[in-house]
Amino acid sequence: MxxxxxxxxxxxxxxxxxxxxxxxxxxxxxxDWAAFVIVVGGSAGAVMVQSHSQTFFNAMKISVWAFVPPTQPVEQGITRVAAWSNLARREGLLGLEKNIDDSLEPFILKGLNMLVDGNDSDAIRKAMYVELDVLDKELLKAAKVFESMGGYSPTLGIVGAVLGLIHVMGNLSNPELLGAGIATAFVATIYGVGFANLFFIPVYHKLRAVIEEQSQYREMIIEGIACIAEGENPRVIEGKLSGYLAR
Incomplete structure (x- = not known):
C-alpha cells in the first residue's frame, strides 16, 4: 500500500x-452530485471515445497501482540470477532447464527459455528488449488515459457551470434563488479543475513511476540472463546487478 x-x-x-x-x-x-456526474462521467466518456477498448480496460486495471503498487523484488531478483548462474556453471544449461520455475512471470520465462535453447547474449538482449519496449508502451498508453481525463476534466467543469447558469436563467423570476443557483453552477468548475489537478494527473504520474520501476527490474533480469549466456562468474554478475539497488 x-x-x-x-x-x-x-x-x-x-x-x-x-x-x-x-x-x-x-x-x-x-x-453537488450533478457536478460530479458531469465532470467525472463526461471525462470518462470522452476518454472512451479517444481510446482503444483494450487500452481503456488496461487503464482501469492498473489504476489500483496508484494506491497499491506492485513491489519489484530487486534484491531477490539478483539472488535468483546468481543462483541460475551457479546452476548453469555446475550442471550446464540442461540442469538449468530442469530447475526452471514455471510460476515465474512470462517475461522472465522467455529469457530463461532462450538461454537454455542456446541463444547467445546478443540474441537474448535483442529479443527481450523488444518485448520490454512493447510492454512499456502498452502500460504507458494505459496510464495516459488518466492524463487525458485530466485534460478533459476542466472543460467538463465549465460545461457543468454553463448548464447550471442556464438553469439559473430559468429562475430569473425568483431573485432569491439566483445567488444560490450561481454558486452551485460554479461548483462544477471547482470539480473540473480539482479532479484534474488533485487526482487524474497525479495518478498518471504515479502510474508512470511504477511502470518505470517495473521496466528497470526487467532490464536487470535481461542483463543478468545475458551475462549467464556470456559465461560470466556468478559473483561478477551479482556485482554488476547490485548497481540496480541504488536506483
Whole structure:
C-alpha cells in the first residue's frame, strides 16, 4: 500500500474543505452530485471515445497501482540470477532447464527459455528488449488515459457551470434563488479543475513511476540472463546487478 498516495488525497481534500471553511462558507456548498456526474462521467466518456477498448480496460486495471503498487523484488531478483548462474556453471544449461520455475512471470520465462535453447547474449538482449519496449508502451498508453481525463476534466467543469447558469436563467423570476443557483453552477468548475489537478494527473504520474520501476527490474533480469549466456562468474554478475539497488 502506498501511504503517500492516500495521505496526499486526504491533505488535498482537507485543504479544499478547510479553505472553504476559512472563507466562511459551508462544506455542503461544495457537495453537488450533478457536478460530479458531469465532470467525472463526461471525462470518462470522452476518454472512451479517444481510446482503444483494450487500452481503456488496461487503464482501469492498473489504476489500483496508484494506491497499491506492485513491489519489484530487486534484491531477490539478483539472488535468483546468481543462483541460475551457479546452476548453469555446475550442471550446464540442461540442469538449468530442469530447475526452471514455471510460476515465474512470462517475461522472465522467455529469457530463461532462450538461454537454455542456446541463444547467445546478443540474441537474448535483442529479443527481450523488444518485448520490454512493447510492454512499456502498452502500460504507458494505459496510464495516459488518466492524463487525458485530466485534460478533459476542466472543460467538463465549465460545461457543468454553463448548464447550471442556464438553469439559473430559468429562475430569473425568483431573485432569491439566483445567488444560490450561481454558486452551485460554479461548483462544477471547482470539480473540473480539482479532479484534474488533485487526482487524474497525479495518478498518471504515479502510474508512470511504477511502470518505470517495473521496466528497470526487467532490464536487470535481461542483463543478468545475458551475462549467464556470456559465461560470466556468478559473483561478477551479482556485482554488476547490485548497481540496480541504488536506483
Amino acid at each position: 502506498d501511504r503517500l498516495t492516500f495521505l496526499g488525497i486526504i491533505i488535498a481534500i482537507a485543504a479544499i474543505f478547510g479553505g472553504q471553511l476559512l472563507e466562511g462558507g459551508s462544506i455542503d456548498a461544495l457537495l
